Amino acid sequence: MKSFVTGFGRFWYDFIIGDDWKIAVAVISALALTVGGLVLGLLGTTGATVFGGITLLVAFAVSMIIDVRRTPAASTPSAPADQR
């Protein structure tokens, strides 16, 4: 039963989060920041959409930069298992 639950959880983690958890963190952080701006009254409803869009772009760029900075040049090409 434990292995089934672990396998089930692993499947959904791989399916949704994939092989770079930083992407999910970037998305959730950007959306949370936008909600925060709305709650604090710093953003209007239309301004919040623009802010949300820009924050998502920036958060993704930051996650990519962190990803690449952590990967030394020697690691290419990547392993076949990571080619999907």
Added chain:
Amino acid sequence: MTGATWGLVTAAFLASFVEFVEALTIVVAMGATRGWRSALAGTAAALLALVGCTAVAGFALVAWLPETALQVVIGTLLLIFGLQWLRKAILRSAGIKAMHDEAEEYDAATKAARGAGVKSRLGIDTFAFVVAFKGVFLEGAEVVFIVITFGLSAENMPAAIAGAAAGGVLVIGLGALVHRPLTSIPENVLKYGVGLLLTSFGTFWAVEGLGVFFGDREGLRWPGSDLAVLVLLAAWFGLSRVLIRTLPLLRRPRASEFRPAREVV
């Protein structure tokens, strides 16, 4: 059909096409090495399981979640999903990650199939059945996910299903015709395009759905309404091009590439 519907059909078609190509590689590898009966049985079982899961998930999403909550949940998932594709496409285009190669995938799968032991139940080779089932279910689940999210968010499930079905039929038809993996398909380019589409639509819906956290639970409104998707598409494309150019310059050099600075006497 409106422009939005065409966009929806195209996105579902391309996503489904790419996923079906990957599933086909696995099924053909199992069929060619372990026998078609077992590979096709695994495929059929996976398709049945997918239909069941889709029916349950689709009903649960529509019945239990209010529209804006649905938008934010599926928009966020679509965004994460799309950005994963975009990330890989950017890394591949920048030369940081190896290109996806269907021929290599096929070789690896056939090698594994030839090396596996023979174990059969009810005349079905267990290895071929399980590998085909897993491959088709995983790739198919991604298609189902995209169809559900696109279909529900655009309130046009038939268009999303039609686009995905067309992609599937085309790949299955080509596979049946050539009996080998479709290696000449520009899969990396397609994934880049689909990643951009998923990400743009995901951004639009996820941010719009944030209205669920406030009083009237109405969705937020993008300036320009639906046309904002085009602006988002251009913005994500622009960012991806910038990252493709700049990321190789930001890489940490290999240890062997570090050269001690010569001391100036």
